[in-house]
Amino acid sequence: MLGSTLFVDKSRDRVRPVVNLFLDELEEIDQYSWASGTLAWLYRCLGQASRAGARGVAGCLTLLQCWIYEYFPGFRPSHFEPPVVGPDEAWASRWIGQPATGSVADPSVRLAFYRRALDSLTPADVFWTPFHQRPHLEVRRSLYTGVIRFADIGEFYDPARCLRQFGYRQMIPPPPSRPQRADRPEAPGGYVIRIPESFDAAWDALLSHMVHIDMYSQPWRTYPYETTADYLDWFVAHSHCRVLRDDGDADRLVDSAAVRFDH
Numbered sequence: 001m002l003g004s005t006l007f008v009d010k011s012r013d014r015v016r017p018v019v020n021l022f023l024d025e026l027e028e029i030d031q032y033s034w035a036s037g038t039l040a041w042l043y044r045c046l047g048q049a050s051r052a053g054a055r056g057v058a059g060c061l062t063l064l065q066c067w068i069y070e071y072f073p074g075f076r077p078s079h080f081e082p083p084v085v086g087p088d089e090a091w092a093s094r095w096i097g098q099p100a101t102g103s104v105a106d107p108s109v110r111l112a113f114y115r116r117a118l119d120s121l122t123p124a125d126v127f128w129t130p131f132h133q134r135p136h137l138e139v140r141r142s143l144y145t146g147v148i149r150f151a152d153i154g155e156f157y158d159p160a161r162c163l164r165q166f167g168y169r170q171m172i173p174p175p176p177s178r179p180q181r182a183d184r185p186e187a188p189g190g191y192v193i194r195i196p197e198s199f200d201a202a203w204d205a206l207l208s209h210m211v212h213i214d215m216y217s218q219p220w221r222t223y224p225y226e227t228t229a230d231y232l233d234w235f236v237a238h239s240h241c242r243v244l245r246d247d248g249d250a251d252r253l254v255d256s257a258a259v260r261f262d263h
Contacts, residue, residue: 002015006037039063040148040149040150040157047193053186071165143166145157147199154193171228
């Protein structure tokens, strides 16, 4: 469970030694926040995979794939309607045993094809609240803002940057927290982010380290991807809005391939 599902690395059949530290006191296992630890490890692995020299990705990819299916219906398995799960069932079990989405015939242009599919998405193509119209009412700690950690791995978690997933209008978020040290070279092996342990105190002081959403933003008024009037201009100025460059190269690659995307 720990080495092959939650905290997967690229060693295949081996487990990081630090995992054994969590098993010393078996009676304390249910007191750990396994969900936030799994997410912190996945965040770190995605950061490493974003480096130019990366050759793969680790982390709990089951979590990542199910997140994609829930929020982006166009990438779900073709011709499949996920069943309703019971209160004691894992949400990800909705996708057990389902075939992958449509594929691209020519693997040499597969990446460009899916990048183009991402750039073609509109706000209406996203299911903004797949779990609950107001998920923070079910899981209050989802509005926690601060550091989440797995052993020595710390990552920032900031729900203010994705308020629409909580059923609220998105507004310009506050500036992000900064780590004590951050080295992100092209080679993923030198990827280092250090966050002071003093930041961990926020986890035990939830009321003072959470987005008080009722004061921060307002519920949707007209549509589920609503933003404040100034947000989109800020987003364009601070983000990479498209995956592909606008030089036409990707279009020529995709148009020249025999592709199949059957949903």
